Amino acid sequence: MKNLFYSFFELVYPELCAGCNIGLLVNEKFLCTSCLVNLPKADIGLLTNSDLEKRFYGKVMIDHAFVYLRFQKKSIVQNILFDIKYGGNKAAGRYLGEMFGMEILKRFPSFKPDLIVPVPLHLKRLKFRGYNQSFVIGEGLGKTLSVDCKEVVARVVSNSTQTKINRILRWKNVDGIFQVKDDSEISGKHILLIDDVITTGSTMEACLVALLNAGARKVSIASLAIAT
Ligand SMILES: [Zn+2]
Numbered sequence: 296m297k298n299l300f301y302s303f304f305e306l307v308y309p310e311l312c313a314g315c316n317i318g319l320l321v322n323e324k325f326l327c328t329s330c331l332v333n334l335p336k337a338d339i340g341l342l343t344n345s346d347l348e349k350r351f352y353g354k355v356m357i358d359h360a361f362v363y364l365r366f367q368k369k370s371i372v373q374n375i376l377f378d379i380k381y382g383g384n385k386a387a388g389r390y391l392g393e394m395f396g397m398e399i400l401k402r403f404p405s406f407k408p409d410l411i412v413p414v415p416l417h418l419k420r421l422k423f424r425g426y427n428q429s430f431v432i433g434e435g436l437g438k439t440l441s442v443d444c445k446e447v448v449a450r451v452v453s454n455s456t457q458t459k460i461n462r463i464l465r466w467k468n469v470d471g472i473f474q475v476k477d478d479s480e481i482s483g484k485h486i487l488l489i490d491d492v493i494t495t496g497s498t499m500e501a502c503l504v505a506l507l508n509a510g511a512r513k514v515s516i517a518s519l520a521i522a523t
Contacts, residue, residue: 310325312325312326312327312330313325313326313330313374313375313378313379313382313384313387314326314327314330314371314372314374314375315327315329315330315371315374316374324390325384325386325387325390325391326375326387330371330375333371334364334371334372335364335365335367335370335372336363336364336365336398337362337363337364337365337520337521337523338362351496351499351500351516354500355500355503355504355507355514356513356514357503357514357515357516358485358513358514358515359403359406359487359515359516360515360516360517361395361399361515361516361517361518362493362517362518362519362520362521363391363394363395363398363517363518363519363520364519364520364521365520365521365523366492366520366521366522366523367522367523372520375387375391376428376491376492376519376520379391379428379431379432379491380424380428380491381424383425385426385431388428388431388432388435388491389431389432389434389435389438390435391432391435391519392431392432392433392434392435392436392437392438392439392489392519393435393436393438393439394435395432395435395436395439395517395519396435396436396437396438396439396440397439399436399439399440399517400439400440406440406515407440407442407485408440408442408484408485408486408487408515409442409484409485409486410442410443410444410445410447410480410481410484410485410486410487411433411436411437411440411442411443411444411445411486411487411489411517412433412444412445412446412447412448412481412486412487412488412489412506413427413429413430413432413433413444413446413448413488413489413490414429414448414488414489414490414498414499414502415427415429415446415448415449415450415473415502416429416450417450418449418450427446428491429489429490429491430444430446432489432491432519433489436487436489436517442487444489445480447475447476447477447480447481448473448474448475448476448502448505448506449473449474449475449476450472450473451471451472451473451474471501472501473501473502473504473505474505475505475506475508475509478509478510481506481509481510481511482509482510482511483510483511483512484511484512485511485512485513485514485515486506486511486513486514486515487514487515487516487517488502488503488506488514488515488516488517489516489517489518489519490516490517490518490519491518491519491520492518492519492520492521492522493518493520493521493522494522499516499518503516
């Protein structure tokens with residue numbers, strides 16, 4: 296009876312694809328088949344000679360760096376990220392996190408951090424939106440990697456003006472905005488920092504510095520998408 300009810304409900308209000316907004320078929324989950332096969336995958340291999348390395352070179356020592364998708368404006372990836380971030384589509388975030396994890400394991404089967412930590416939102420934004428999209432993605436990733444995901448870093452200063460200032464200033468602006476809540480949670484551990492999208496890398500870098508200062512043994516990063 297319950298299933299019948301849900302099938303009827305879906306018939307009236309079909310679930311929509313997070314990428315292109317068309318109604319999903321019964322066997323499709325969060326993304327339609329067309330969006331799924333056309334996802335612009337970034338080269339997950341990465342750190343060596345990659346675009347990503349350039350964003351962190353000489354700043355922080357990173358063990359592994361993973362990126363799943365290439366982000367461009369007005370693309371399905373932008374729609375998906377928007378849906379996860381503002382549309383309340385936590386399930387899609389977890390699902391993509393799981394797929395990301397599978398891709399990592401395919402290439403790096405022995406990769407096993409001790410803890411996954413999301414880049415935090417400012418408390419005000421967290422209260423407004425109700426959840427941190429990076430945490431949701433991290434939960435999915437952690438499910439595949441069998442690693443816990445925990446919000447152990449706090450954002451102490453809001454940097455809402457960040458998008459308006461240039462890159463050099465931006466590096467300075469993020470310096471010191473993150474604080475580890477309890478050092479014992481990460482002390483001596485290999486931490487995998489997760490975010491939804493990397494642009495300049497400055498936010499992640501500031502977060503990595505906070506983690507290393509608080510005693511993390513080594514740090515790796517994973518971002519669902521990278522702006523190209
Ligand atoms: Zn679609």
